Each structure stands twice: as C-alpha cells, then as structure tokens.
Amino acid sequence: MKPLPKLVLVDDSLYAAQAKIYPREIEGRFARLRTIAVFALLGVFYLFPWLRWDGRQAVLFDLPARKFYIFGLTFWPQDFFWLAWLLIIAGVSLFFVTALAGRLWCGYACPQTVWTEVFLWIERACEGRRNQRIKLDAAPWNTEKLLRKGAKQLLWIGFAAWTGFTFVGFFTPITDLARETVHFTLSGWETFWIVFYGFATYGNAGFLREQVCKYMCPYARFQSAMFDKDTLIVSYDVARGELRGARKRNADPKALGLGDCVDCDACVQVCPTGIDIRDGLQIECIACASCIDACDAVMDKMGYARGLVGYTTENLRAGKPLRLLRLRTLLYGGLLAFLLGTFVWGVAHRAPLIVEVLRDRNALYRRSADGAIENSYTVKLVNKTQAAQRVRLTVVDDPRVTIADRSDVALPPGEVTSVPLTLRAVSPDFSGMVRIKLAARDDASGVAATQTAQFFVPEKP
Amino acid sequence: MNRIVPAPVDRETNDRLALAGAIAWPSFFAAGVATMVFFALIDPDELFNAAWPHILLPREFAYTLGFFVFWTATLGASSFTALLLRRPKDAQP
The missing domain is CATH 2.60.40.10 (Immunoglobulins)
Known part of the structure; x- marks a missing residue:
C-alpha cells in the first residue's frame, strides 16, 4: 500500500494551510465544453463594446449621460427598477440552475473560472506543463526562469490591461477610449478604472485563483441550500472504486481484491481547487469536471468502463430514478417565469x-x-x-x-x-x-x- | 513512483490573505450595489448643484468618489465584524 494522500491538515485554524496548486492540463469532453464557454463568454465581453446599433455603441452604460443602451433598448434612471428586476432574475436563474444542475455556474460560467482558465493557458504557454512548472518554481533563478516568468507576467499584465480597457469601454464609448489611449489623453477616472479593473483581473485570475472560490465567494457558501438529492453533482463511485490500488494493466482486479480505482492521483492533480473528489462532495468543488475527464482517460487506458468519477445525483448513485420535476425546481422555475414575463411586459410598456x-x-x-x-x-x-x-x-x-x-x-x-x-x-x-x-x-x-x-x-x- | 509535490505555502500568509479576501470582497460587492442604487435615484450633478454649487465635478468623478465612500464604509463594517469575531487565542502571537 502507498502512503495516504499528502494533504496538509492544520489544527483548528479557520483556514487550512494549503500547498500552492498547480492544476495539471487536461483534455476531454468537459474540458472542451469549458473551452467553448470561455470563448463564448469572453467573446461576448471583449466584442460587444465594439458592436454598433443605430449609429451608436450597441451596449453602452453611458454613465456621464445617465442612459443605458442595450441594443434596441434604452434605459433611463427612471427605469432603474427594471434593471434591479433584471438582477433579481439573474439571481433566481442561478438558484434554478443550481437546484437542477449543481454548480454549473462555478465550473463553466463564473468570471473567476473563465478568466483563471485564460491565465492558466498563458502560464502553460510560458512555463510548460504541471511538472515543469513545479520544477521551475523550485529551481534557482537563472536566465531561463527569468525569461519564462517575465514573459508570463508581460502577457498576464497585457491581457489584464486589455480587460480593464474593455470594462471601461462598456461605460464610455470604446472608440473614443481607444483614440484617447493611442494619444495618451485618457482622463483621470478612465485611467483609474482601467488600472483598477485590470489589477483586479490580474490579482483574482493570476494570483488568487481557487482561493477566491474557497475563502471569498459567498455563493460557494450558500449554494448548498439549493442542493437536494436530485441535484447534479460530480462524484466518485465508492462502491465501484474501492479498494483503490495500483495494478498492472492486464491484472484482474477481482483476484487482487481491488476496485476499479487505480489510485493514479490524476483526479487530484487536475483539480483547480486541490481537493480529492474521492473524499466525497466538498464545498471546495466547483464542479469543473476536470477530474471526470482525467479519470475517463485513465479508465479508457485500463480498458475499464468510464464514469468511476462522473456527473450524477445522490439518488442516482443510490439506484433511485432521476426526478427533474420536484417542488424546489417547480418553485424556482415558476418564480423565474413570472419574473421574466413581468420584465418583458414592463419594459415593453414603459412610458415613452x-x-x-x-x-x-x-x-x-x-x-x-x-x-x-x-x-x-x-x-x-x-x-x-x-x-x-x-x-x-x-x-x-x-x-x-x-x-x-x-x-x-x-x-x-x-x-x-x-x-x-x-x-x-x-x-x-x-x-x-x-x-x-x-x-x-x-x-x-x-x-x-x-x-x-x-x-x-x-x-x- | 516518484511524485513531484509542490512545497506548502507558509500558513500565516495564507490565513492573512484569506481573511483580507473575506473582508474585501463582500464589502466591495455591497459598495457596488449601494453605489448603483444611490446614483440611479440621485443625479450627482443635481446633488452638487443643491449642496455645493461652487464645486464643479464631472459625473464620472462623482460616481468614482461615491463608490469609494461607500466602500470605505462597508470595508470598515466588515473589518470591525472580523475583529469582533476573532477568537481570543487567534489574537495571541
């Protein structure tokens, strides 16, 4: 038997000490899905300010003029009620999706996840794969380390600055902003917010990463209130996997008294929050499904069936049927439909x-x-x-x-x-x-x- | 099998960072919401016209100033909560 996983547990401190996490690169169905989500969501973010509509910027929250444009719609300060309504709709949608599909938001759509993913791509391009990154960090400073780290920082800062610029471009016409940037005539507040938002992106996606989810995110703390036994979760099939243990590829696990888990640690190494999914559902799990991809690849290699780690529900794991229609989802769904209907009607019937x-x-x-x-x-x-x-x-x-x-x-x-x-x-x-x-x-x-x-x-x- | 294991981060730094995040992020969020509600209802131009007519302040600056005033208040409140919730043994060196 191998020694137990080496997670450092620290007495009763509010926060456990944590080794720096080097998520291993992963390919697979869910990784592809996330890549698509990253391109779609960041595409919306970086491209929308450049779209035109009726001779003006299509999406512009014109703070100086106190008017919001969203394609064909114009919102005035008097319409703030409807924007607040929209935020409530966003909140209830999150509840609804969480009750149905768990932390889908965290794994694929949260800006923290999406931007962290891009920062990780940059890191990989400059510093290499997981083991190379760990070695590089442990190695003494030399020219190569300086070049690799320098290139990463340069790209990170550039990307963060572009993000800050785009963010401000939602609030002040982005073509003017671009012109002012080129001519170095940005106003004080524009410069400030570009730097502020850029710095926040750099700090959150480059530096803090999973710590934002673990220590700072309120949603991570209260999402469990929306969970029930029919909520989609990422889970390890204990009955099938245990006893875990290494074995030769052509060995018969039954003869060895082993389950299907080969204890390769792949699921732990790919985890962006550094947990072991085999320990059960944990609050740190952002349901990114990287461990599913990792385990599926290993199962394929071993010639075992996929799904030792997979998307499932507590009831499915217990052999009960899947129930999508239940009080919780009906309530959230009904509330959401009501809010959406009222919003569409109300916005269409605003006083001209x-x-x-x-x-x-x-x-x-x-x-x-x-x-x-x-x-x-x-x-x-x-x-x-x-x-x-x-x-x-x-x-x-x-x-x-x-x-x-x-x-x-x-x-x-x-x-x-x-x-x-x-x-x-x-x-x-x-x-x-x-x-x-x-x-x-x-x-x-x-x-x-x-x-x-x-x-x-x-x-x- | 020889596994490469990353070195642990020192615990105190980690704790302090986590606490700072837990104070900064919710207060940032609350300040953002407060700023939105406040300035949706009140046009800074009209506010300054009524209160301090001799000060000329562009709206953008007023929004920025308003946000940081709100954030100072919420950050103060969050920090006090953190201070009051600190267990006695945490305070010891």
Missing part, C-alpha cells in the same frame, strides 16, 4: 414620454396688466423614444385655466427638455388653490403623458 411640472418658487401668483391671475412653472419633458417629437401642451378639462405663452414644444430624441410655462385664469370664480392636469401630446405619433399641478389665485375675502 414623461412630464414633470415644477412651480416657480418666487411667488404664488402674479396679477397681469389686464387683471388676470398668472402662475409660472418649469415643465420638464423627457422624450424616451428614439424619434423627435413635437408635443402640444394643454390643460385638460378645466376651461378656467389656460396656457398663456406657448403651445408646441419640440423634443429631440432621447433628451430631457425644460421649458418655462405660464398658466392664466382671466376671471377666476374660485379662490385659493385648484389642481389642474397638464397634458403633453404629439398628435402625429400619439405619444402622450399627463401630470397634475397646482394653480393658485388670491383668497376671496
């Missing part, structure tokens, strides 16, 4: 025009030369459509109050327009305050909105 009427603070009322009573206001008109509007302002259903100074207001597309407005009552037959309703309407497009306002006249003695 907003009117706000602000009273001028100087005086309650003014008496004009002809004896009429006048109140003055500032009207703010928000044209949320992408077309110019020409609205007519009217007082609705109250012939006693009329508009003194204007009727039509031109509203450029997607802009806020403020105009002064004077309302008058020629011979008021009321006293004190009256509420009136102001309407703005473009007869050509039918875009309309109303708002109430107060109109003051002198109290009758």
